[in-house]
Amino acid sequence: xKLSVGSEIRGPIRIMTxxxxxxxxxxxxxxxxxxxxxxxxxxxxxxxxAKSEGLPAIIADGMIxxxxxxEMMIEHFGLDYIERGELRTRFIxxxxxxxxxxVRGRVTAAEPQPGGAVVYKLDVWCEDETGLKLTxxxxxxxxxxQ
Amino acid sequence: xxxxxxxxxxxGDVFKPxxxxxTPFMCSEYAHGVETGHEWFHSAxxxxxxxxxxxxxxxxxxxxEANCLKERRVSAGGRISTDAKGPDARIHYEYHSRQxxxxxxxxxLVVSGKITDKYVxxxxxxxxxxxEVRTADGRLVTTYTDTTLLRYKKVDPK
Numbered sequence: 001x002k003l004s005v006g007s008e009i010r011g012p013i014r015i016m017t018x019x020x021x022x023x024x025x026x027x028x029x030x031x032x033x034x035x036x037x038x039x040x041x042x043x044x045x046x047x048x049x050a051k052s053e054g055l056p057a058i059i060a061d062g063m064i065x066x067x068x069x070x071e072m073m074i075e076h077f078g079l080d081y082i083e084r085g086e087l088r089t090r091f092i093x094x095x096x097x098x099x100x101x102x103v104r105g106r107v108t109a110a111e112p113q114p115g116g117a118v119v120y121k122l123d124v125w126c127e128d129e130t131g132l133k134l135t136x137x138x139x140x141x142x143x144x145x146q
Numbered sequence: 147x148x149x150x151x152x153x154x155x156x157x158g159d160v161f162k163p164x165x166x167x168x169t170p171f172m173c174s175e176y177a178h179g180v181e182t183g184h185e186w187f188h189s190a191x192x193x194x195x196x197x198x199x200x201x202x203x204x205x206x207x208x209x210x211e212a213n214c215l216k217e218r219r220v221s222a223g224g225r226i227s228t229d230a231k232g233p234d235a236r237i238h239y240e241y242h243s244r245q246x247x248x249x250x251x252x253x254x255l256v257v258s259g260k261i262t263d264k265y266v267x268x269x270x271x272x273x274x275x276x277x278e279v280r281t282a283d284g285r286l287v288t289t290y291t292d293t294t295l296l297r298y299k300k301v302d303p304k
Contacts, residue, residue, distance in 0.1 A: 012181070020181075027179020031172040031204045032211075032220045043235045053235045054299045062238040063203050067180035070200050074184060081245070082186070082199055088242040137241075 003076075003107050003120060011072025011103030016060050016095050021045060024064045055094070062091035065126040065135040068103045072124070073139055076105075081141045089124070089137035100129045105139065116145040151216045152236065153296050155261050155273060161213045163258040164205075165282065170251050173197040176204065195251040202243050202290045205257040205279055234297035239272065246286040254282035262291070269300040 003009075014020065025039035043050040043059060050058045066089045073081045095101060109121040119142045126135040147154045148161070170189075177187035177198050185191050187198050211220045249255060259277035266272075275292040 014181075023179045023181070027176050028204055028207065029220055030179075031176040031201065032207045034166075034169060034172060036175075037220070043237075049235075053297075059237075062241065063200065064180065066203075066241050067182065067198070067200050070198065071180070071182050074182070079248075082196065083248050084245055085199065086242075086244045087199070088240065090240045091238060 004110055005107055007107040009072060009076050009105040009107075009122070011075070011105070012068050013100065013102045014068065016064070016097055016099050016101055018045070018058075018097060020064065021058070021060050021097075024061055024067070028061075028063070057096055059094040059096060062089070062095075062135065065089065065091070065095060065101060065103070068101065068126065069105075069124045069135070069137065069139070072103050072105055073141065077120070077141045077143060080143045081139075085139065085141040087124070087137065087139045089135050091135055093132065093134040095126070095128075095134050099134070101126050101134065102128075108138075113142065118143050148213050149215050151233065152210055152214050152273075153233065153271075154216075155214065155264065157261050157264045157274075159213075159261040161209050161259045163256050164208050164212045165254060165256050166208070167254050168197055168249055168251050170195055172204075173201070173251060176201055190251070196248045197251075199243060199245050199248075199288065200241075201249075202277065202279060202288045203241065205255075205288075206259075206275065206277060206290070206292060209257050209259055209277065234299065237295040237298055238292070239295050240291075240293040242291045244289045246288065249279065249281070249287045255287065256280050256282055259290075270298070271296045 021044045029037040041049050044061050103126050105122045105124040107122050111119040122139045124137050124139050125133050127133050174188045186196050257279050262276050263274040273294050277290040279287040
């Protein structure tokens with residue numbers, strides 16, 4: 001992998017579906033409880049409840065796009081990211097059902113370190129099919145020589 | 147204030163830590179739910195099974211449920227009832243995790259944290275968290291800050 005300032009990386013391109021929202025919410029509850037648990041009613045799964053809370057419609061859990069950004073970092077930086085990476089995401093626009101989400105990143109700094117490591121800093125974001133950014137953030141990872 | 151709903155928490159509240167043993171199911175189920183297929187999270191093939199780094203957010207859910215006794219989202223299986231969930235739906239606004247080491251299946255993890263701020267911005271109330279996860283023998287795994295909107299509806303200015 002050879003990255004420099006301005007290099008772009010890409011993550012998954014996925015349509016936000018009710019199934020994906022349920023997969024995430026149920027998995028989160030299951031992991032917290034330690035046994036299979038299925039999400040029922042919340043603002044991510046129930047249109048009426050979402051509207052009762054003032055939202056225009058069901059919105060996806062922000063952790064879905066965060067996880068897709070994290071997946072992009074894992075694919076490009078592997079254990080260096082898992083063991084000492086940093087990821088920040090801000091959910092600046094709601095992600096509604098049916099939106100095609102593209103995950104992207106751009107290197108903003110590549111700083112050589114003593115011993116041959118390089119600290120990469122990146123902007124990361126998720127955008128819809130029109131290029132509108134829904135989730136924005138940044139990431140940092142120190143890549144050590146093999 | 148600890149012991150009530152999440153919306154009752156105040157800046158300066160320090161959570162009672164929670165401990166648990168990381169299981170293969172927790173890692174694999176979460177990875178499956180977010181469509182991360184890397185074998186590191188699903189089995190011990192090639193080494194030791196580890197958890198996805200974003201699972202700090204599951205720890206947030208754990209420590210909130212343990213410290214906000216009126217919130218029973220996990221134990222109620224995601225069901226909403228008057229005694230299972232706070233009065234308003236919350237919306238996550240910012241996630242910020244720093245990884246310090248990987249967490250492996252079989253390790254006992256200790257989650258601790260506090261409320262660093264609670265404020266109104268543009269008519270909406272937010273809460274900031276700081277959490278950290280260590281192994282029971284003290285190795286730092288993840289530090290985390292989080293901003294959550296406590297309710298989408300705007301605060302009545304009166």
